[in-house]
Amino acid sequence: MENRLNELRKSMKNSPFNELEFNDQHRKNILEKIHKVEEKDEDIFFSVMQLLTHEKTGFELAKSLRSRGIKRFEDNEGFLYTLLHRLEKTGYIKSSWDDNGAKHYQLTNKGTKILQKAESKQSRKHLVLKELLEG
Template identity: 45%
Template structure:
């Protein structure tokens, strides 16, 4: 196997890959399918905060749900959490282990229940319910 790797290293690869317009279109569509809407991210965040979690735990769980918005942008998650605290949808507390835990409050539970009932991810009603552009780019 090492010999094959050495031989591969000696081969010169083209600096530019040639893609047809259709290939490009397919790639962009695949990328768009992977991205979650702000409403989906917000609902997932609220669902995960049914139990007390640290920001780091929440980040890992969102990534496990294929939500990639916060990869290399962890600060954006904390901005979202702060905004949700301001709306009184979630609360936070510092524990003896010097970790800050976030959890869902009654107001957040009601919003989550209504959002899950609509089940229309991109509906204007859901966007209004969730408060519009709460997620930071």
């Protein structure tokens, strides 16, 4: 085991990444890209909350998001269902199963209140959604 760790250390020292250097501009560009992705996540989150004011299945929700131009989850359906699970766990949405085995999602009273708060205070949207994401 010790020998494998030593070999790993040697290979990491010889890695092309070892010679990379980041200046302040590189760091700034990377942070900007990270923040843009976070904003997109918040936009998706906000759209999901708006769409779930009426009961929808995951398929219907995906279709509605697609019609809004949100395609982030198309190659990764797990993203959408992970988001739905997180919303359900925090109490912002509830789910139920119908007789055909389809799962339906809808906002709870708690979810409706937080959505109304976000919609009424557009200038504070970022803060409200951050509160939402953190549960």
